[in-house]
Amino acid sequence: MGDGAILFREFLRFPFQVGAVLPSSASLAAVAARPVADDGDPVVVELGPGTGPITQAVQNRLGKRGRHVAVEVNPRLAGLLERRWPDVTVVRGNAVRLPEILASLELTADVVISSLPWASFGHDLQERLLASTLASLGDDGVFTAFAYVHAKPLPPAVRFRRRLDDLFEEVEVSRVVWWNAPPAVVYICRGPRRDHR
Template sequence: MSAAPAGPRRPVPAGSGIFLREFLRDPVATASCVPSSRALATAALTALPLEGDPLVVELGPGTGAFTDVLAERLGGRGRHLAVELNPRLARLLERRHPGLDVAVAPAADLPALLAERGLGPVDVVVSGLPWAAHPPTSPSLVDVVAGTLTDDGAFAQFGYVWTRRAAPARRLRRHLDAAFHDVVTSPPVLANVPPAFVYTARRPRRG
């Protein structure tokens, strides 16, 4: 009896090998052992303007799963700054995307990084940072990000479905509600491994 044909396989995201190594080095900071999927990147970039020259910031781009889709959609428009704390992942990102402005720095340094480059305010910030990068500090990282955005700017932060009810995720949602007028939660992105969702917060509160 012949074997049944194998079903379609999910594509292996680029950079999976180095991502796994960095996860083993520091699982708290990396949060996942595989890069995000194209499906998750698409869900996280719903706020990206389709026209004009937007200023876009990526926080924690890792091996560049979101960077790839951003580059396609921008098509040379606007300005794209990637902020990556891990120098090994930053070097990989620079090799994969020559000419991309990659800053090796913590996300909390975003206002200073923008000032150094004479940039701002930002149209869209997309974050792949783990919940651990959002400690209960004041001001929160959400406040820092909101302060860099235009009045109608947006902040997209993804997380994994199984962590959504955990205390860090609930705290982040409270920070988003306090810092933005509109916060929308995407449907689960089941094509991602593990399944994920996206918070998209728009229109930062002022004062």
């Protein structure tokens, strides 16, 4: 079974958790992974890797450097990732638990790359996930998340975008990645604010 069929099957089982019918394109994955430094040993955390298009883009940038932790709540998808990328630390669990997960690995994140379906999430879950992300980033840490262009006006997507402005010093919005179904932009957020509310 191809990755498209695998993600679609999981979407039918858990539509709000998966939030996409197709895996991200290599073009979108490359934009999302761009903040991964091309030198040193960065700690990269991926939230919601699914079938792994962004996992592949991060691995392309890292080569054998640094650490790559991928947190996936869906056990079938986590199993697939473990088999495909033995160099990636795949954690089967909820990204809400990210601070405990990283503490158990004695790591602080340099980059957190989310492909979670924020526009499908309610207020409480968005807030818990954002708080966990902020608590896991170092002071120079970068957070990236993508948004589908057609869904940007939806209230949960608007709320998420506003919260990024509250929680980070700087939010850069990428060009639209048209070569993705559906087209998307990537938010690249720098300067986590420690005094956030």
